[in-house]
Amino acid sequence: MDDLLKLIKERQSTRVPFNASKPIPKRDLKKVLEAARWAPTAHNMQNFDIVVVDDKKILADIHKIKYPTSITFVRENYKQLSFSVEELRKRKTGVLGTMFPPAWRNPNVTEKDITDNDAHNSHDQLMETPVLLLVVYDPNRRAPASEGDFLGIMSLGCMMQNMWLMAESLGLGFHVVSSLSNYEVEKELKKMLNIPAHLMIAISFRLGYPVKPFKYLRVRRDVEDFAHYNGY
Ligand SMILES: Cc1cc2nc3c(=O)[nH]c(=O)nc-3n(C[C@H](O)[C@H](O)[C@H](O)COP(=O)(O)O)c2cc1C
Known part of the structure; x- marks a missing residue:
């Protein structure tokens, strides 16, 4: 289990260029998707789809969308x-x-x-990536009595973390790009990728091999700063 904590600590936001011409092996991409598949979701509603974009022309078109x-x-x-x-x-x-x-x-x-x-x-980094994953959220697949679908949003967080940890374990860089969920950008993307109107692009990730090894300063509060035992 120490290995799991090590992986959790080493997972990072890899905000650097990836080698766009180094594809991710199909079996590794499949593992990242399997990790999403087995994520816990409220009431097991599995309220997401994932659009995998690895076509250079489509990536270039997405790059051109102004945000x-x-x-x-x-x-x-x-x-x-x-x-x-x-x-x-x-x-x-x-x-x-x-x-x-x-x-x-x-x-x-x-x-x-x-x-x-x-x-x-511009989304320059979209030209520096072999794969972009768009997590599409389905508000209709809502857990019972979840006001504002709070539980559904938490579920997306679980699947995102599963994918991120799997990517880390495979030596893949992972970079969250929330700006693709910006209303105007999302509208264009949905048209471009034939995503049905009732679905939303919740979050997107770049996935790939960093051109150069990358580490940066990451800080966290200490456990004593946020853990309260038997009362706040
Ligand atoms: C829901 C969510 C949205 C995020 N959006 C972005 C983003 O748009 N761009 C970005 O560079 N990082 C984004 N991040 C990454 C966070 O900034 C990052 O996880 C945090 O700074 C801690 O750094 P670490 O991931 O390296 O541990 C996002 C993370 C989460 C969980």
Whole structure:
């Protein structure tokens, strides 16, 4: 079981270029999909489908879809940024500011700053990946009496983590791309990939082999910071 904890700790967001011409062996891709298959879901509703995109032309078309960044995102994101390694280690949550464009590291960021940045904003990394997985959520496959389908959303988290851990165990990089669920982007994608109207693109992942080995500083709160025994 120590091995499982090691795998859980080593799983990471691999936000780097993948070798687009190094395909993922079919048996490994199948294992990632099997891991999704066996995920727990509320009431065993299995409320998802997965669209696997490995066609270079389709990836290039997805890359061309424009996605405007919301000022709300940038402002709220700012509050979670650390501006040095020491600060991040101390805060134990959030991410380093250097992960984002300079315009986003300004507390007084304006709509114009964001639009100017968006001018050269694209899903560039979609050209640096052999496979993109889109998790399609079916709100009709809802567990009984789950208000707002809270349990259904948690179920998607379980399947995502299963896939992520399987990818890690196979030496595959895994990068979550939530911007493909942006309303405008999602609309285009659904058209392009013939996804039925009542389904939603909940989350997407790039999967592949990093061009160079990649590790970065990852922090967490300590167990004592969040575990409460016999009462909060
Ligand atoms: C639901 C969800 C959405 C996420 N969306 C993104 C995203 O759009 N882009 C990104 O680079 N990382 C995304 N992440 C990754 C988190 O930022 C990352 O898991 C967190 O910073 C911890 O880093 P680690 O994965 O390396 O441990 C997402 C993670 C989750 C669970």
